Each structure stands twice: as structure tokens, then as C-alpha cells.
Amino acid sequence: MKAVFPLLLIASLSQAAEPAARNAPRASYYKDGEIHITELGQPESRPITTGHWDFKPSWSVTGDHLVFFRRLKNDPDVNQWITALCIINADGTGFHQLTDGTFTDFNPTWTRDGTNTPVWNRKVPGKLRYQVMAGRIGGKPGEEFPLTDPGYPAWVHSSIRDGRLLVSSTPPQQGRGYFLMTPNPGGAPKFERITCELAAKGILDRISISPSETKICFEYQTGFKYAFPGRTLYVADFDLTQRAITNLKPFANVEGKKVWFAYPRFTKGETSIVYHAGGKLFLYTLADGSTQQVSTDDAADYRYPHGEATPN
Numbered sequence: 001m002k003a004v005f006p007l008l009l010i011a012s013l014s015q016a017a018e019p020a021a022r023n024a025p026r027a028s029y030y031k032d033g034e035i036h037i038t039e040l041g042q043p044e045s046r047p048i049t050t051g052h053w054d055f056k057p058s059w060s061v062t063g064d065h066l067v068f069f070r071r072l073k074n075d076p077d078v079n080q081w082i083t084a085l086c087i088i089n090a091d092g093t094g095f096h097q098l099t100d101g102t103f104t105d106f107n108p109t110w111t112r113d114g115t116n117t118p119v120w121n122r123k124v125p126g127k128l129r130y131q132v133m134a135g136r137i138g139g140k141p142g143e144e145f146p147l148t149d150p151g152y153p154a155w156v157h158s159s160i161r162d163g164r165l166l167v168s169s170t171p172p173q174q175g176r177g178y179f180l181m182t183p184n185p186g187g188a189p190k191f192e193r194i195t196c197e198l199a200a201k202g203i204l205d206r207i208s209i210s211p212s213e214t215k216i217c218f219e220y221q222t223g224f225k226y227a228f229p230g231r232t233l234y235v236a237d238f239d240l241t242q243r244a245i246t247n248l249k250p251f252a253n254v255e256g257k258k259v260w261f262a263y264p265r266f267t268k269g270e271t272s273i274v275y276h277a278g279g280k281l282f283l284y285t286l287a288d289g290s291t292q293q294v295s296t297d298d299a300a301d302y303r304y305p306h307g308e309a310t311p312n
Contacts, residue, residue: 024294025267027274028057028066028090029281029305031297035068037090037308040267040274040283040294048092055083056263056304058109060116063309064090065137067108067118072101079104079128085120085144087137100141105133109156109312113163119147121155129153132167134183147183154181157207158216158312160240166194166207178204180243196236196245205231208312210266213240217264217273220250229258233275235286251284252277252291267307274305281305 024040034047035054053071060066066088073082084101085108088094099105104123111117116137121130132154135144147165148154154169164180171179171191178199182190198204202222209216216238219231233252236245252275253261264275264284273284274294281295281302295302306312 024283025269025272025274026308027265027267027281027305028059028308029276030055030057030303031300035066035088037066040281040305041292041296043296046092048088048090049095054086056107057306058312059090059306059309060110061112061309061311062116065110065116066090067098067110067120069105069108069120070097070101079123085118085135087118096138097141098135098139099144106130107155109159111159111163111165112161112311113159119156119159119165122146124150130155132156132165132181134185145185147185148181148189156181158209160209160213164192166209167191168204168207178207180240192243194243194245196248198234198245198248206263208265209238210270211268211310212270214238215266215270216245217266219262219264228262229260230256231261232256233261233264233273233284235264235273235284251289252282263304263306265306265312266310268310274307276303276305279303 026039028037033053035049035057036044036047038044055069057066057068069083070086071081071083075081081104083105085098085105087096106121108118108120117134119134122133123130131150132147133144134147152170154167156165156167158166164182167181168178170176178194179191198220205219207218217235220234221231232250234248234250237247259278261277264273266273279301283292283294
């Protein structure tokens with residue numbers, strides 16, 4: 001699945017970025033199939049997972065756990081992958097598997113409501129759609145439970161402190177959109193629509209709410225046919241009361257270069273956003289709009305960064 005990018009374009013991305021300063025934020029991320037935790041801009045030490053293909057770590061708000069998925073069966077169509085949801089302590093101990101490795105389970109994150117509940121997206125067997133699932137730290141395969149019905153598509157992106165989840169979905173009688181969803185295990189969840197001027201024109205994806213819950217960042221592409229290279233990354237204001245995304249500002253790949261710019265995530269303290277582009281990691285600073293390359297091994301493939309103690 002490793003993407004190939006024009007060498008001159010990747011070089012130009014690197015040359016435009018200044019070296020990262022010390023005391024930069026920490027992040028977890030994928031590097032060549034292993035999960036690392038590093039102060040951004042510093043070389044890696046040992047990975048906290050090795051010997052597998054481990055993807056998309058998300059760091060709990062308490063700072064002590066990571067949730068990620070492990071690919072068990074590869075396929076050219078990612079919707080046909082077979083994966084297992086896993087949790088590990090941030091120090092590399094306490095690994096355990098939450099699911100039995102017979103489903104397609106993707107892109108986990110955590111609730112921020114004090115329960116540290118892992119939530120993720122599971123492909124509905126036999127269908128090309130996903131539903132939202134949940135589990136618990138220490139949970140065993142088979143103990144996970146659904147938060148949405150398999151009869152309509154739903155995908156969890158992020159969460160807020162009152163327990164609601166930010167999802168993209170097409171709930172019955174409400175149509176396609178982005179919602180704050182109140183889970184109701186065993187019953188029907190409540191969906192409250194979020195407004196954003198871009199939502200009618202294209203896809204908002206890999207959405208992340210800031211720790212203060214006043215800002216939001218995401219990938220955006222015009223049109224509704226998924227095409228990952230060429231997306232623009234945005235940061236915007238987020239009004240929880242009005243459920244509105246406003247004051248949109250593109251901060252990476254404004255030109256729409258056919259490079260995979262993806263997974264913007266706020267860092268601890270909310271001063272910056274880390275993301276990957278062309279197999280490298282970059283850090284965008286909100287205060288001055290500067291961007292630095294923070295990956296250090298130009299021969300490696302870096303993806304899926306995630307700020308310390310800052311769930312998606």
C-alpha cells in the first residue's frame with residue numbers, strides 16, 4: 001500500500017521546511033509498519049510495536065494508552081483487509097487485543113468523557129459500509145458492542161468531553177452529513193447536524209477536534225468520489241453550541257498537488273497540528289503559520305501521527 005510520489009516534489013517539501021526545535025511536542029505515529037513515540041524532530045529510538053503491520057495509533061486523553069489496528073490480511077482493496085483492534089500502554093507494556101481478527105476494524109480513537117472508551121469503525125460484513133463500535137481497556141474479543149445500526153453508514157472521527165462523538169453518517173430520515181452523535185448502547189443514538197460551508201461541495205475527512213473543543217482540523221477534497229492524493233488540510237473554528245465549523249483556513253497543500261497530505265492532528269497544548277505528506281511528518285504552528293519537517297529518516301515511510309494525550 002506504500003504510495004509513490006514524485007521525488008522532486010518530495011524534495012521541495014523537505015527543503016521548504018526548517019529543522020524542528022527541541023522541546024517539540026511528542027507524538028505517536030507509524031514508521032514502516034511499526035508504532036513509535038518520539039519528540040517530534042528527534043530521531044527514533046526503539047518502536048513500541050514491532051514484527052507486525054500496525055496502523056493509526058490514537059493516544060488516550062489520560063496519556064497512558066494507545067489504541068491502534070493491526071493488519072492481519074492484506075489486500076489491494078483496503079476494504080478487504082482483515083485487522084485486529086489493539087491497545088498498548090504508552091511505555092510499550094500491557095499489549096492486548098480487543099477484537100478477534102476476523103473483521104475489518106479501522107481508525108480507532110477514544111472518548112474524552114473520563115471513561116477512556118476506545119471507539120472505532122467496523123465494516124459491515126457483506127456490505128461496503130461501516131458502523132461505529134466500542135470496547136473497553138482490558139476487554140476481550142467478543143465483548144465489543146455496536147454504537148450504530150449496521151443498516152446505515154456511520155464513521156467516527158473524533159469526540160468531545162460530554163461523551164458525544166463526531167461522526168460522518170447517513171442516519172435514517174436525516175440524510176448524509178456530519179453530526180455530533182450521542183451514543184445509546186442497545187438503542188438508537190441521537191444525531192445533531194454540524195454545519196460547514198464545505199460539506200455541500202465535497203468530503204471532510206480525518207476530522208480532529210482540538211483539546212479546548214474550539215477548533216477543528218480536517219482533510220478536504222472537492223467532490224464526493226474518494227481520491228486521497230491532492231487533498232487540502234484545513235483548520236477552522238468550532239462552535240459546540242451552534243454545532244458550526246466557521247473561519248476555514250487552508251494550511252497545507254492549498255495548490256492541490258497530487259501528494260497524500262493526510263491525518264492532521266492537534267498536539268498537546270493545541271499550539272500546532274502534526275500531519276503526514278509524501279511519507280514525511282510536518283508540524284504546522286498555529287500562532288505564526290510556519291511549517292517544519294519533523295520526521296528525521298528520509299528513507300522511511302511515516303504516516304498517521306497523533307499528538308500526546310490528545311485523542312483525535
